[in-house]
Amino acid sequence: MRRKFWGWGLEGQGLDDQEVLALGGLLAGHLGLEPPDLRPAPRIEDVRLRQPRLQAPGALADICSQEPWDRAEHTLGKSFDDLARGLAGRWEHPPDLVAFPRSETEVGSVLEWCAAAGAAMVPYGGGSSVARGIEPDVGDGYAGAVSLDLRHLDRVLEVDRDSRSARIQGGVLGPQLEEQLRPLGLTLRHFPQSFEFSSLGGWIATRSGGHYATLFTHIDEFVQGVRALTPRGVYETRRLPGSGAGPDPARLLIGSEGTLGVITEAWMRLQDRPVHRASAAVAFASFEGAWQAARGVAQSGLWPANCRLLDANEALLSGSGDGTHAVLIVTFESADHPVEAWMARAAEICRECGGEVPDVSATARAGAAGAWRDAFVRGGHTHDALVRLGMVQETFETAITWDRFPDFHAGVMEATQRALREVCGTGAAIKEAASSELIRLGGTITHHHAVGRYHRPWYDRERPDLFAEALRAAKRALDPAAIMNPGVLIDP
Ligand SMILES: Cc1cc2nc3c(=O)[nH]c(=O)nc-3n(C[C@H](O)[C@H](O)[C@H](O)COP(=O)(O)OP(=O)(O)OC[C@H]3O[C@@H](n4cnc5c(N)ncnc54)[C@H](O)[C@@H]3O)c2cc1C
The missing domain is CATH 3.30.43.10 (Uridine Diphospho-n-acetylenolpyruvylglucosamine Reductase, domain 2)
Known part of the structure; x- marks a missing residue:
């Protein structure tokens, strides 16, 4: 097909x-x-x-x-x-x-x-x-x-079982990669919602963020070494488990969005496939209680695989709630040990913040947590359908520290809803309103969706001027004729 x-x-x-x-x-x-x-x-x-x-x-x-x-x-x-x-x-x-x-x-x-x-x-x-x-x-x-x-560069080339890592070509899509790792009992465990149709090279080039990933969130955490072809030649970093030797050369390529070279392969840190799981979908009458529980779990050192807060509307649309309450989905996974004790402590934190914990299941695929997961995996298809119905559906993503979260959330919601009321029918104006507000309130234009051409106006306001100058200098060194993805990140 x-x-x-x-x-x-x-x-x-x-x-x-x-x-x-x-x-x-x-x-x-x-x-x-x-x-x-x-x-x-x-x-x-x-x-x-x-x-x-x-x-x-x-x-x-x-x-x-x-x-x-x-x-x-x-x-x-x-x-x-x-x-x-x-x-x-x-x-x-x-x-x-x-x-x-x-x-x-x-x-x-x-x-x-x-x-x-x-x-x-x-x-x-x-x-x-x-x-x-x-x-x-x-x-x-x-x-x-x-x-x-890069779809034909889709192979796992080499596996180092002792270090639990592999050398992998840049064009491999999520499912193709996991299929090759499964017989070895290994997994990258990096699951952006777009997993089915996004590639390792794309994840590295955009600094993608996974789900089931409260500890190792961004692809950055998994890169041991990276190899790219630039207009000036091969750019290959030494494969290392970590290094303190100055600014990290791999980091220049991670997030470069195709502007410096083509990522052809990378050494990636892998994990054993989890066999122990516990999951709960916790209902909260108040959104404030829900985000405070999310913060409590995130700061507890329990490191759940998933800690995802759905507000009442999102819970309704994903079939995880009836629209009257927020839902916090908490999942623990391990390849090594049972996780029920961790789940029990997270449930306690949720209860302290007003959560009801009705649905603790041994599998992440059951109940309200399972309903969310199924809706999430089908997200790309639902998106197409809504556009064909003339409905505006879009994901905004950003990041902010907890101290500023309540005002930030209220401000961006208000700006977005105001724009929806004023201009419904032109999605670009809604995106513009949300993006401007989140930059004004001190957030980032993207936590994991990349900058591309679309987010440039806000990215240019977010980054320090001297950093932009340094990036232009790096671009000149690697791509002097500026043929690589012009217009992304910086002007050619
Ligand atoms: C339904 C949906 C859900 C999504 N969910 C998430 C999510 O959960 N988390 C998340 O992080 N993102 C998400 N995204 C955004 C997108 O999937 C990510 O940005 C992803 O990392 C892009 O990977 P890709 O292989 O599709 O890259 P592409 O879309 O093909 O390219 C993205 C950028 O990377 C560059 N690039 C791609 N491959 C290479 C390479 N080998 N070398 C150099 N440059 C390269 C391109 O030039 C371009 O600038 C979602 C998108 C959709 C449509």
């Missing part, structure tokens, strides 16, 4: 029209609206793409494609804004061609050709960016734009 060129997943996957309409009816009932109309998903024969400005040289012809499907698939990411533009027929920045290298050597050949031809190169992993990170909107200063799709 091919990946869809618009929307989440593979052709044939996701909600069918009847299911989408049923979802629309349900939400309309909840919100007191007329049942919405359903727009058809875009068809490839109706997609208009500008003429390609580049042709692949003969030596690369068999790994390059200019098929409309491939070009369309590599044009838009997966945010609300991307999905809405696709639905409205706005495919404004297609790549001129898509390259599918089968080896690191072929990555190097495409890179050399782009440099010689004056073409911009946009690395592409799973294409799940929600920050316009893969959209080849590179400006007019280039002969064209090439999307470099």
